[in-house]
Amino acid sequence: MCDKTFKALRVTEDETGKFVRNIVERKLTDLPDGDVLIRVHFAALNYKDALSFTGNKRVTRNYPHTPGIDGAGIVEESSQPNFKVGDKVLVTSYDLGMNTDGAFAEYIRVPAEWVIPLPAGLNLKESMIVGTAGLTAGIGLYKMKMMGQIPELGPIVVSGASGGVGSMAVGIFKKAGYQVIASTGKDSIAPYLLRIGASEVVDREFVNDDSSRPLMKPKWAGAFDTVGGNTLATLLKGCKPGGCVASCGLVGSPILSTTVFPFIINGVNLLGLDSTNFPMNERQQVWDKLAGMWRPDLKSIATICKLHELDPYIDQILKGELKGRIVVELET
Numbered sequence: 001m002c003d004k005t006f007k008a009l010r011v012t013e014d015e016t017g018k019f020v021r022n023i024v025e026r027k028l029t030d031l032p033d034g035d036v037l038i039r040v041h042f043a044a045l046n047y048k049d050a051l052s053f054t055g056n057k058r059v060t061r062n063y064p065h066t067p068g069i070d071g072a073g074i075v076e077e078s079s080q081p082n083f084k085v086g087d088k089v090l091v092t093s094y095d096l097g098m099n100t101d102g103a104f105a106e107y108i109r110v111p112a113e114w115v116i117p118l119p120a121g122l123n124l125k126e127s128m129i130v131g132t133a134g135l136t137a138g139i140g141l142y143k144m145k146m147m148g149q150i151p152e153l154g155p156i157v158v159s160g161a162s163g164g165v166g167s168m169a170v171g172i173f174k175k176a177g178y179q180v181i182a183s184t185g186k187d188s189i190a191p192y193l194l195r196i197g198a199s200e201v202v203d204r205e206f207v208n209d210d211s212s213r214p215l216m217k218p219k220w221a222g223a224f225d226t227v228g229g230n231t232l233a234t235l236l237k238g239c240k241p242g243g244c245v246a247s248c249g250l251v252g253s254p255i256l257s258t259t260v261f262p263f264i265i266n267g268v269n270l271l272g273l274d275s276t277n278f279p280m281n282e283r284q285q286v287w288d289k290l291a292g293m294w295r296p297d298l299k300s301i302a303t304i305c306k307l308h309e310l311d312p313y314i315d316q317i318l319k320g321e322l323k324g325r326i327v328v329e330l331e332t
């Protein structure tokens, strides 16, 4: 078993400082130490993976490296009693694919604390359509509900709606009974967004207020933001009193320039989402909801490809051009 080789999509920094991607053969002994060896059947692409693929040192410090923060598969070895050979499991986030060899490979080896038994109601492929994107959207809904954001209060805006996290948020909020306004920069994407759960599609300029007003006439009851920057500032300004704005992303900008007025006049709640370190007991609750009551139309959101077909999608996600979730089926 130790000498067994497997395929992995590896990134190497060449002598000119360029980051080059190649599918290579690796040995199981090349993998880091860990409690659980998993034969990866499906992995999924996230924005963070694209940053790791292109040499972003805030995501991945050392190269050569195998990205992939989302993987699902079958346990082949386990030193811990809570996981047995043959168990179907998934791993998302923690350090997987960042500074630990990731899931764009036929095998990963990880600490048992990172592993989740496959939730009833999802198969391995479906769990990766959900992946970190769905977990993040689910954490947003979970936190908003805790703060009293009920569907009866009115519509939720989802920004970056056609992307991976955005698509999952549109689908999940709709399934949980909310009216969803999908904000997008893509001209021809409305039919897709309406199909996955939006009741209205707006251009991203709708949530890009460039006035100096500290507050706008309230237009939405809450928001789920993947964009950051002025989009997040606008979502705060235009939120109805008492509503929640959940922030998870920075594809537009990491800078937030706002005033305190949305908070101290309207009592708006700004909720931060961090899927990487979200506690395991709550993580499992959110996964169970994602597999059940909140499960969106996963088929419409997914594009399935093989490892050697992933390359163009990495470039597209960096340009904000992707639609939905890209799931990689590893050869079996």
Ligand SMILES: NC(=O)c1ccc[n+]([C@@H]2O[C@H](COP(=O)([O-])OP(=O)(O)OC[C@H]3O[C@@H](n4cnc5c(N)ncnc54)[C@H](OP(=O)(O)O)[C@@H]3O)[C@@H](O)[C@H]2O)c1
Pocket: 045, 046, 047, 048, 132, 133, 136, 159, 160, 161, 162, 163, 164, 165, 166, 183, 184, 185, 186, 204, 226, 227, 247, 248, 249, 250, 251, 252, 273, 274, 275, 276, 317, 318, 319, 320, 321, 322, 323, 324
């Ligand atoms: N906090 C967490 O735990 C967590 C977890 C997962 C992801 N994230 C973050 O969430 C964000 C989205 O991730 P993702 O995997 O969904 O990426 P993605 O698939 O590329 O989706 C991002 C979407 O944002 C929109 N967009 C892109 N560039 C934009 C710009 N300059 N201004 C406004 N909108 C823009 C596009 O949608 P439209 O064309 O429809 O507008 C794009 O499809 C990233 O910043 C990622 O790092 C955070």
